[in-house]
Amino acid sequence: MIDQQSLWDAEAARNYDTPGEGAFAEGVLGPAVRVLAELAGEGQAVEFAIGTGRVAIPLAEAGVDVSGIELSHAMVARLREKADERRIPVVQGDMTTTSAGTGFTLAYLVYNTIANLLTQDEQVECFRNAARHLAPGGRFVIELWVPQLRALAPGRGGTVEVSQPGYLLVDTYDPLHQQVISHHVRFGPDLADGREARIERTPHRYIWPSELDLMARLAGFEREHRWADWNRTEFTADSPSHVTVYRLAAPSM
Template sequence: MINQQQLWDNEAAKQYDTPGEGMFSPDVLGPTVEVLSELAGDGAAIEFAIGTGRVAIPLAEAGVQVSGIELSHAMIARLREKVDEDRIPVVQGDMSRVRAEGSFTLAFLVFNTIANLLTQDEQVRCFENAASHLTPGGRFVVELWVPQLRSLPPGHGGTVEVSQPGYLLVDTYDVLRQHVVSHHVRFGPDLSDGRDARIGRTPHRYIWPSELDLMARIAGFELEARWAGWDRSEFTADSRSHVSVYRLIER
């Protein structure tokens, strides 16, 4: 059993923020906040797996009332260094089970985080939990990568996803359980602990877009839009990821 508290510990929280670069660059955050702000409208938003506030803080600065759910104590502590509880309230716990106070027009899960739930049952419960937070007609937005099984050579169980100076990302697949482990290899003279290389591993359960849509239907959602990214570009068979917008059906 994976101990998520150990996985997302103080060291992970400290390394997560890269201000102005990578996931934190204006080119990434600008379109993300624009889409989420539009979907929230005049209502409040809740982020599942809010982390250190990468998206929640600029969304709040854009005028949206934001709350969050987060499992990791370390991530919440890092968030609290930047904003207090009155500005962005956060409930600590499992995003597939924990309930936050209030009602919301928008719930969202970004950067593949739904895949941190390692069983299909947990992922379905996450959709059901999102539905329980939303007003009728509210939206649940999920950003998720598309499994790249077509790139697996015959007889091989892994792919090199990123190769950069000082960093290597290798994904290994268990196709029977729909599990993938991302191996993050950091190397070179910039390592603070003096080692030549450091390896971190994060497990995920990957989800096909069609399976994600079925989970949504079970929880009472319908697919409203799917794009290849936050720029709302067309999703195609060659897209490596997607942003899916589900609308809670009014009953």
């Protein structure tokens, strides 16, 4: 059993925030916020795994009433340094069962975070929990990477995803169980503790797009859109990730 609180601790929360760079760059964050604001309309939004507020804070600044669910105490503490409970209310707990209310027009789960749920059953329950939060016709948006198994050389179990000064990301795959371990290696003289290198590992269960669609159907959703990115680029067989919009079907009369 993985201790999620230890995995997403104060150091992870601190390293997650990179204002103006990486996932916080305007070219990355801006299109996401614009799409989510459009989908929320005049209603309320709930973010599953709200983290430190990377998306929720600018979405609230765009005029959307945002609530959140977050498991990590450290992530919530970091969020509270930037936005108080009145501005962005957060319920601490697991996104498969925890409730932040009902009647939302939009639920969203971004940045590959559904893969942090390590079993298929948990991932299905996440969809069902999203359905419980939404009003009929409400939407659930997921941003997720496409497993790059074609990049695995014969006899090799891993891929180098990022190689840049001071940082190396290596993903190792277990195709039998659809498990990926991301190895984050940070190195160089800038490490605060003086070490030459530090390695962190995060586990994931990868999901094929078609499997994700079936999970959605089990929870009463219909797929409305699938794009390669937040700019609504066409999704193709070569797309490394996708943004998928599901709509909760209205109850039958």
